[in-house]
């Protein structure tokens with residue numbers, strides 16, 4: 001049976017997984033252009049400007065509120 005030559009310590013294992021986790025986190029924070037309004041938005045998130053995700057309207061945006069006349 002093939003056996004690992006040395007035991008991987010808890011700290012080495014944790015260190016490795018922390019890097020994987022960081023990579024995943026960075027991917028989540030990636031910036032892409034919105035397919036609808038072409039503004040920079042976070043990847044895997046609904047566009048906060050037009051409410052589109054994957055080419056579909058997901059969140060209806062409220063109409064621009066007019067400032068009450070002073």
Ligand SMILES: [Zn+2]
Pocket residue numbers: 034035036037038039047048049050051052
């Ligand atoms: Zn958009």
